[in-house]
Amino acid sequence: MAVVHVTRPGLLTTVQDRGRWGFQAFGVSVAGPMDRVSHRIANALAGNPADAATIEITLVGPELVFEDERLVGVAGAEYEMTLDGQPVPPTGAFVVRPGATLRFGRRVHSARAYLAVSGGFDTPPVLGSRATHLPSALGGLGGRALLAGDRLPCGAPMKRPPDAARARALRDASLGAVPEGAVTLRVLPGPQSDRFTDDALEALQSAPYRIAPSSNRMGFRLDGPLLTHTRGADVISDATPLGALQVPASGQPILLMADRQTSGGYPKLATVITADIGLAGQLGPGDTIGFAVCSRGEALTALIGQERRLMAVEAALR
Amino acid sequence: MSAFRIVEAGDSAIVVEFEERIDPAVNARVVAVAGRLRAEPVTGVRDVVPTYRSVAVYFDPLRTSYDALVDRLEREASAPVARARPELEVIRIPVCYGGEFGPDLSEVAAFGGITESSVVDLHAGRTYLVFMLGFAPGMAYMGVVDSRIAAPRRETPRVRVPRGSVGIAGSQTGVYPAETPGGWQIIGRTPLKPFDLSRPDPFLMKPGNRVSFFAIDRREFEQLERSWQPVVS
Numbered sequence A: 001m002a003v004v005h006v007t008r009p010g011l012l013t014t015v016q017d018r019g020r021w022g023f024q025a026f027g028v029s030v031a032g033p034m035d036r037v038s039h040r041i042a043n044a045l046a047g048n049p050a051d052a053a054t055i056e057i058t059l060v061g062p063e064l065v066f067e068d069e070r071l072v073g074v075a076g077a078e079y080e081m082t083l084d085g086q087p088v089p090p091t092g093a094f095v096v097r098p099g100a101t102l103r104f105g106r107r108v109h110s111a112r113a114y115l116a117v118s119g120g121f122d123t124p125p126v127l128g129s130r131a132t133h134l135p136s137a138l139g140g141l142g143g144r145a146l147l148a149g150d151r152l153p154c155g156a157p158m159k160r161p162p163d164a165a166r167a168r169a170l171r172d173a174s175l176g177a178v179p180e181g182a183v184t185l186r187v188l189p190g191p192q193s194d195r196f197t198d199d200a201l202e203a204l205q206s207a208p209y210r211i212a213p214s215s216n217r218m219g220f221r222l223d224g225p226l227l228t229h230t231r232g233a234d235v236i237s238d239a240t241p242l243g244a245l246q247v248p249a250s251g252q253p254i255l256l257m258a259d260r261q262t263s264g265g266y267p268k269l270a271t272v273i274t275a276d277i278g279l280a281g282q283l284g285p286g287d288t289i290g291f292a293v294c295s296r297g298e299a300l301t302a303l304i305g306q307e308r309r310l311m312a313v314e315a316a317l318r
Numbered sequence B: 001m002s003a004f005r006i007v008e009a010g011d012s013a014i015v016v017e018f019e020e021r022i023d024p025a026v027n028a029r030v031v032a033v034a035g036r037l038r039a040e041p042v043t044g045v046r047d048v049v050p051t052y053r054s055v056a057v058y059f060d061p062l063r064t065s066y067d068a069l070v071d072r073l074e075r076e077a078s079a080p081v082a083r084a085r086p087e088l089e090v091i092r093i094p095v096c097y098g099g100e101f102g103p104d105l106s107e108v109a110a111f112g113g114i115t116e117s118s119v120v121d122l123h124a125g126r127t128y129l130v131f132m133l134g135f136a137p138g139m140a141y142m143g144v145v146d147s148r149i150a151a152p153r154r155e156t157p158r159v160r161v162p163r164g165s166v167g168i169a170g171s172q173t174g175v176y177p178a179e180t181p182g183g184w185q186i187i188g189r190t191p192l193k194p195f196d197l198s199r200p201d202p203f204l205m206k207p208g209n210r211v212s213f214f215a216i217d218r219r220e221f222e223q224l225e226r227s228w229q230p231v232v233s
Helices: A035-044 A164-174 A200-206 A274-280 A296-317 B023-037 B067-076 B105-112 B118-125 B218-227
Strands: A003-008 A015-018 A054-058 A065-066 A070-083 A084-088 A092-096 A101-117 A151-153 A182-189 A209-211 A219-223 A244-246 A253-257 A268-272 A286-291 B005-010 B012-016 B045-050 B056-061 B090-097 B128-133 B140-143 B158-161 B166-169 B170-173 B180-181 B183-189 B209-214
Touching: A003 A101, A035 A070, A035 A101, A035 A274, A035 A296, A084 B128, A092 A209, A182 A296, A200 A268, A200 A274, A200 A286, A268 A274, A268 A286, A274 A296, A286 B209, B005 B067, B012 B067, B023 B045, B023 B067, B023 B128, B090 B118, B090 B166, B090 B218, B105 B118, B105 B183, B118 B183, B118 B209
Parallel strands: A182 A286, B090 B209
Antiparallel strands: A003 A065, A003 A151, A015 A054, A054 A101, A065 A101, A070 A084, A070 A092, A070 A101, A182 A268, A209 A219, A209 A286, A219 A253, A244 A253, A244 A268, B005 B012, B012 B056, B045 B056, B090 B183, B128 B140, B128 B209, B140 B170, B158 B180, B166 B170, B166 B183
16 A cells, blocks of 8 residues: 655644544544644545545644655645645645655645545544544554654545646635634534623623633633633533533633543533634634624524535535 | 423534433433434434533534424433333442552542541442543543542642543542543552453443442452453454
8 A cells, every 4th residue: 555654744743534423422532623624625636535534734744755646635724835846836736746755844824734645544444533633542643643754554546536737726716715813703602601691702702812822632722801600610521512612710711622522521601613613723822713603593504605615616626 | 300401502512401410310311312312313413422411412514404403302301211220230340459559549548537448448339320431532430439438639630640540539430541641539450441442342331331349459450451451363
């Protein structure tokens, strides 16, 4: 089986697919990409189905050497990239020849890029998923971030990969900008907004929150307007959805991200809608997030619109 | 029939909450509802997660009829729970208490004003219910611990708690399934693995299971640890 050699790993590069669903009842976290939209576009650009595994690249990118010819798709954050020393566009699709070296250089825009190869990365599935969950060391390559010297196995590529030039054009034309530095995320109140003062949702929307340095794939610690509990900061442990804003005794919320635990004991004021949560994945420490309450109808409309755009890209590349 | 309410948790999760207390009767309803939802899944549902007093249902909003899901949850939550029948099977977990494996045994004894061997007798002297799993794969939250040994979490969590460590945190007890940071009072260690991907069923304990502990000595611990190494085929 062909492999991609990792000659430089980057800061935090992990194998991700859509996540390890179905085992949260047993304490197994979902994991998956921080920006699910860019992950999916990378797969489409490489001619893969949406459930193929990509690598998630964080802040400092890797250097990779390809063993065989592959179509490569890159989406999300933009880095200066060179292929055998020649610059390639930061996002889009391109063909790599056997022995080619792809080097990620300076980061230009946003936090996380997704790189897909035609055929997908074929690390051994664990409980039905290849997603890397760092805290429990499951999935990906040995449950950890990539290291220099790693060999990433690749699946069999599709017979007729998408045309690289068309893929690049489509990507640029069809999808909105990936956010940089600041973003507004829509939330639905709950599941425990009744454990906060009446003005807590107003406070949440009153000014942006800054992402603290101790943030990671599990969650973003946020600094901003204080959120006040009415009945203390402890609840009987319950499930912790992606995008939930849990609030410990400090009154400063934690936005729960891909590697979150399956349960937690802090009240959750509001939850970021599915269409917006990937935007948060393009932020890092020091960046800011504003929150805006929306309705269930708006959340669904936004998700349907996003799905239509993604499906149009996938269909055009087929 | 007990009270419940249905709460939205964003646009792709919904939670059925029963009474707000840690109680085997409440938890039995949780486990029953989760079991029925797993047995007859609703289209678009990705995961069903029972906890102490609630069941979270994760779904794909693009593939799930929200109203039908709410109807189903209301029906399941208000259905009577099958008569509580004590499960015959109890998962029995061997524990080497104290010493190097149980660095907090003396602290738990001091908490209760009892001897270390009384702590062991009390911990191993009853059957516990698995209320839920969380924190890490295979980590079961079990209760209810005798009040004399229900010592609170350590003020400063340990950076590394070894796999198999048996701990107490207030009225809960549990077994660390992997080496992780942790704040529970560690009173012993088991050679059993609560989470082992080499087994056909990787999870030793599930919500609703009943569990008891029994004391073994260091030599038995080492023998068991050797004999339970997964067979390499």
